[in-house]
Amino acid sequence: MTTDAVPADGDPRRLLADVRALAHRVRVDxxxxxxxxxxxGVMTLLAIPFDWFGMRVDCGPDGGCTFARRGMLYYWxxxxxxxxxxxxVCYLRAARARGLGARVLPYAITGAVTTLVFPAAWxxxxxxxxxxxxxxxxxxxxxxxxxxxxxxxxxxxxxxxVLAWLERNRALALFTVxxxxxxxxxxxxxxxxxxxxxxxxxxxxxxxxxxxIVLLLGAFGFARAGRRR
Amino acid sequence: xxxxTDTPGPDADHPVLGLDDVVHQxxxxxxxxxxxxxxxxxxxxxxxxxxxxxxxxxxxxxxxxAAGLIDVEKGYEGRRARTWITLTPAGxxxxxxxxNRLKLLIARxxxxx
Numbered sequence: 366m367t368t369d370a371v372p373a374d375g376d377p378r379r380l381l382a383d384v385r386a387l388a389h390r391v392r393v394d395x396x397x398x399x400x401x402x403x404x405x406g407v408m409t410l411l412a413i414p415f416d417w418f419g420m421r422v423d424c425g426p427d428g429g430c431t432f433a434r435r436g437m438l439y440y441w442x443x444x445x446x447x448x449x450x451x452x453x454v455c456y457l458r459a460a461r462a463r464g465l466g467a468r469v470l471p472y473a474i475t476g477a478v479t480t481l482v483f484p485a486a487w488x489x490x491x492x493x494x495x496x497x498x499x500x501x502x503x504x505x506x507x508x509x510x511x512x513x514x515x516x517x518x519x520x521x522x523x524x525x526x527v528l529a530w531l532e533r534n535r536a537l538a539l540f541t542v543x544x545x546x547x548x549x550x551x552x553x554x555x556x557x558x559x560x561x562x563x564x565x566x567x568x569x570x571x572x573x574x575x576x577x578i579v580l581l582l583g584a585f586g587f588a589r590a591g592r593r594r
Numbered sequence: 595x596x597x598x599t600d601t602p603g604p605d606a607d608h609p610v611l612g613l614d615d616v617v618h619q620x621x622x623x624x625x626x627x628x629x630x631x632x633x634x635x636x637x638x639x640x641x642x643x644x645x646x647x648x649x650x651x652x653x654x655x656x657x658x659x660a661a662g663l664i665d666v667e668k669g670y671e672g673r674r675a676r677t678w679i680t681l682t683p684a685g686x687x688x689x690x691x692x693x694n695r696l697k698l699l700i701a702r703x704x705x706x707x
Contacts, residue, residue, distance in 0.1 A: 380618075380696055383624065384623060384696075387628055387631070
């Protein structure tokens with residue numbers, strides 16, 4: 366951009382290229398991707414003790430155990446509200462300090478909606494199995510993937526995808542796809558790593574620890590990339 | 595004097611004819627673009643990004659404000675005076691139309707060239 370007035374017959378290609386470059390620069394200046402990932406990573410790690418101590422484990426004489434992750438249910442809804450509130454404030458403050466408005470509201474709304482998905486899904490499954498018997502055979506794989514998707518870690522990924530779209534941030538979109546593959550297809554977020562290496566509580570804690578560390582590493586990477594820019 | 599016919603010539607709907615002189619100017623187009631992307635933008639940010647002097651930027655802002663394309667809001671943050679610029683609905687429409695016309699122009703040049 367220059368101070369020169371451009372005549373009406375200015376090169377349209379150059380004008381359009383300038384428009385795109387400016388729009389991209391504004392979007393980059395509005396980003397606080399590292400802060401969002403940092404808050405979500407910290408929230409994920411803080412969930413571990415709640416899950417550990419809030420879990421009810423009943424083991425029968427035959428060695429079989431059942432567990433109920435009550436701690437998760439009490440921790441995540443308020444934690445997610447707090448997390449998305451913090452992220453929104455961070456974005457607004459940073460953008461204002463740079464002399465810009467922020468486009469974070471749709472992300473906060475998505476966060477608020479996804480906050481409701483986890484307890485609603487838990488309640489629906491709980492009510493369903495009160496009046497229906499558990500199936501005898503193994504559950505289909507898609508059920509586990511869907512179960513992981515509606516859990517807080519899956520919902521964090523969905524909200525991050527919305528953020529990537531809002532920011533037109535390809536790097537965040539790629540990171541989020543990788544994160545979602547990890548928490549939906551690789552890590553046993555819903556039933557944990559089993560024996561003999563892990564007990565029930567530790568088996569549940571390890572996938573959360575990995576997901577939290579991945580989010581924190583993402584925060585570190587985006588912060589570093591932002592500083593280099 | 596030539597005879598006037600009812601049939602429009604081949605360039606009657608040429609996209610360049612619909613270009614708005616207020617918007618079709620590099621700096622003002624830049625202001626509208628930034629204000630659109632940012633939702634709200636501060637004077638200092640515009641000055642830095644567009645590499646303008648304060649006086650020059652003020653002149654362009656006055657043109658856009660007089661055309662009803664932006665709103666200018668002046669205030670203080672602590673002791674620091676700050677001027678915030680937002681796009682009006684007319685500004686959003688004008689920007690969209692300008693970009694559309696630029697794309698049409700490029701397409702036209704590419705098909706005829």
